[in-house]
Every structure is written in structure tokens, then in C-alpha cells.
Amino acid sequence: NFWLxxxxxxxxxxxxxxxxxLTKVGIYALLRFETLLHATGSPAPFGGEWLFYCGLATIAIGSLGILxxxxxxxxxxxxxxxxxxxxxxxIGFRGTALTGPALFYLVSSVLGSGAFFMVVEMVQRNRAYAADLLAISFEAFGLQDPASDTEHPDETVGLPIPGAMAFLGLTFVSCALLLTGLPPxxxxxAKFSLLAAAIAEAPGGxxxxxxxxxxxLLLSGLAGIISLSRLGVRVFWSGERSTPRLLWVEAGPVAGLIALCAILALGAGPATDYFRVTAESLHNPAAYINAVLPADAGGTGE
Incomplete structure (x- = not known):
């Protein structure tokens, strides 16, 4: 939270x-360690509910940062x-009901985050450093932003793609929907699956x-909607800014990542079944352990 x-x-x-x-690879590594060590009693720090509450604290601090x-x-x-x-x-939630939805969410968030970072770079290309913060200050004091009358010559060399601002606007909205958990x-x-699984577990215990x-989950989504809407309006509804130059080689990967998210949504049924089976395999590590440490390796299977 301090350096990332x-x-x-x-x-x-x-x-x-x-x-x-890579951040999500680290999360998956924690999941693998937890499931593998569970068979041996999950020694600290992998046992107990500490991971669940650390996750909630991480969501809270991240939401404050978003706002x-x-x-x-x-x-x-x-x-x-x-x-x-x-x-x-x-991952830290009791039982195994949320592991499958968590894997679905992991894949979706990786695709959405990658697309969003690239969209942000293209959107910010013609904006001066700290332009958003300066815009808030000028707006608060009722002043005219002098940067609105300044041309920024550091544009990418090359032919711009047709409808560059329309493309950036659509991809920005798509990433906002992906990262806040809004349809379609x-x-x-992914977020609906997490909510449904958590609610289904509420009656037990x-x-x-x-x-x-x-x-x-709901409050963090609301924080994301507020901040993305606020910054999106400031970026795309500023009539004075010039249209950035985009190359097809830049736009293609972003469109491809968002298309993968759309395909994942359209195939939500098979994808959910796949992640459910994967979760069951993760929480039944005997086959993996036997494959790595076979019974005839060194005369012991333990």
C-alpha cells in the first residue's frame, strides 16, 4: 500500500x-501454499483467519486510496x-466455497488491469504532469486553467487511428466496468460469483x-465508480484538450484484452465449471503430492 x-x-x-x-502470481502462490500445507495442519502463518482480515484491511486502504x-x-x-x-x-475465507470464484476474479482482474494501465498511458499522453490536481484547484477557486490554452508538442510520431478519442472513451468505460464489477x-x-458464494455461506456458523x-466488495466497487467517473469526466469532457495520436499496434493489445474479458463473460458457464474443478483440485492436493513425491522415491511416500 505504501510503495505499489x-x-x-x-x-x-x-x-x-x-x-x-506478477502481483496476482504472488496471490496464487499463497493459495498453493495454503492448500498444500493444509494437509499437514497449516502451520503459521498459513493457518487461521488472519489472511481473511488482512484482505479486508487491504480492500479498505485501497478504497481510501482510490477516493x-x-x-x-x-x-x-x-x-x-x-x-x-x-x-x-x-482465499482466507472459511471453507473452500470462494476459491473457484476467486480464480475467476483473478483472471478477470489481471486482464482488466493490464488493459487499464495501457489505456491510462494513451489518455495521459497529451496532458501535463499534475494536470488533474491543477484542474481541481482552478475549479475550486473559479479560475481559468492556463494549461487549457497550451499546446503539447510531445505527441507520438505516426498516423493516428480513426476515432482515437472514441476508442479511448469506450476502452476507458470498459475497463471501469471490469474493475468495479459492473455488467456486462x-x-x-466474477464479483457476483464471490458475493453469491459468500452469502450462501452466511447461514452456516x-x-x-x-x-x-x-x-x-460493494463499498470498494462504489469507491471505484466514484473515482473513475470523476477522473473520466475531467479527462474526456475537457473540450480544450487535443486528440492524442494512437497507432494500431498500441490499440490492438487493449482491444484484445477487453475482447478476452467479453469472451470470458459470454462463456461464464463453462469458465465457472473449469474454475470450480480447479478449486477442487487445489483443495485435494494428494495427487500433486504423490506426483512430486512418489511412494517409491527414497522408500517413502510421506
Whole structure:
């Protein structure tokens, strides 16, 4: 929470997208360790409910960062933090009901985060440093932003794609829908699956963790909607800004990632079944252990 938003904001867009993937690799590593060590009693720090509450705290801090930030690239970093907290809370939740939906959410958030980092770089290309923060200050004091009359010559060399601003607007909205869990893309299916699984687990035993997770998911989504709407309006409804130049090689990967999310949403049924079977395999590690440590290896299967 202290280093990630600044680091990801300082990196180039493709590198930040890869960093977002690596963050989720770390979450998956925790899941693998937890399921493998569960058979041996889950020694600390992998046992207990600490991971669930750390996930909730991560969601809360990430949501505060989302509401406080005034820069799109830092907003993308805080969205990564919220998604990581969601996965930590799902992994640490009692039982195994949330593992399958968590894997669905992991894939969707990786695709959406990668696309968003690249969209942010293209959107910010013709904007001066700290332009969003300055715009708020000028608006608060009723002043005219002098940057609105300034031309920014540092444009990408090359022919712009047709309808560049329309493309950026549509991809920005698509990423916002993905990362906040709104329909119709895969982010909604993933978050709805998490909510449904958490609510289904509420009647059994202590219902408090279920409702805490539901509240955290809904409030973090609301925070994302507020911040993305605020910054999106400021970026795209500013009539003075010039249209950035985009190359097809830049637009293609973004469109491809969003198309994958759309395909994932359309095939939500088979995808959900696949992730459910994967979750069952993860929580039954005997086959994996026997494959790595066969019974005839060294005369022991333990």
C-alpha cells in the first residue's frame, strides 16, 4: 500500500501491466501454499483467519486510496491493491466455497488491469504532469486553467487511428466496468460469483465474515465508480484538450484484452465449471503430492 501505487505509476504502461500480473502470481502462490500445507495442519502463518482480515484491511486502504488520488496512473495502482485484497479475503475465507470464484476474479482482474494501465498511458499522453490536481484547484477557486490554452508538442510520431478519442472513451468505460464489477463484462460475473458464494455461506456458523466480505466488495466497487467517473469526466469532457495520436499496434493489445474479458463473460458457464474443478483440485492436493513425491522415491511416500 505504501510503495505499489507510486511504483506502478512511474513504470511504463506495458511494464505496469506485467507488474499487475506478477502481483496476482504472488496471490496464487499463497493459495498453493495454503492448500498444500493444509494437509499437514497449516502451520503459521498459513493457518487461521488472519489472511481473511488482512484482505479486508487491504480492500479498505485501497478504497481510501482510490477516493483520494487525483491521477489516473495512481488510481490504476490502487485498483490493483483492491483486487489483491479481494483475492486475499477470498482465499482466507472459511471453507473452500470462494476459491473457484476467486480464480475467476483473478483472471478477470489481471486482464482488466493490464488493459487499464495501457489505456491510462494513451489518455495521459497529451496532458501535463499534475494536470488533474491543477484542474481541481482552478475549479475550486473559479479560475481559468492556463494549461487549457497550451499546446503539447510531445505527441507520438505516426498516423493516428480513426476515432482515437472514441476508442479511448469506450476502452476507458470498459475497463471501469471490469474493475468495479459492473455488467456486462467478466468483472461483474466474477464479483457476483464471490458475493453469491459468500452469502450462501452466511447461514452456516458465524455469518459475520460473510457479511463483512459482502460489504467490502460493494463499498470498494462504489469507491471505484466514484473515482473513475470523476477522473473520466475531467479527462474526456475537457473540450480544450487535443486528440492524442494512437497507432494500431498500441490499440490492438487493449482491444484484445477487453475482447478476452467479453469472451470470458459470454462463456461464464463453462469458465465457472473449469474454475470450480480447479478449486477442487487445489483443495485435494494428494495427487500433486504423490506426483512430486512418489511412494517409491527414497522408500517413502510421506
Amino acid at each position: 501505487p507510486a511504483t506502478y505509476a512511474a513504470a511504463s504502461a506495458p511494464v505496469a501491466g506485467v507488474f499487475a500480473i 483520494a488520488t487525483q491521477r489516473l496512473e495512481r488510481l490504476a495502482g490502487f485498483l490493483v491493491i483492491v483486487s489483491s485484497g479481494t483475492l486475499l479475503a477470498a 463484462l467478466s468483472g461483474f460475473v 458465524n455469518p459475520l465474515p460473510s457479511w463483512l466480505l459482502v460489504a467490502a
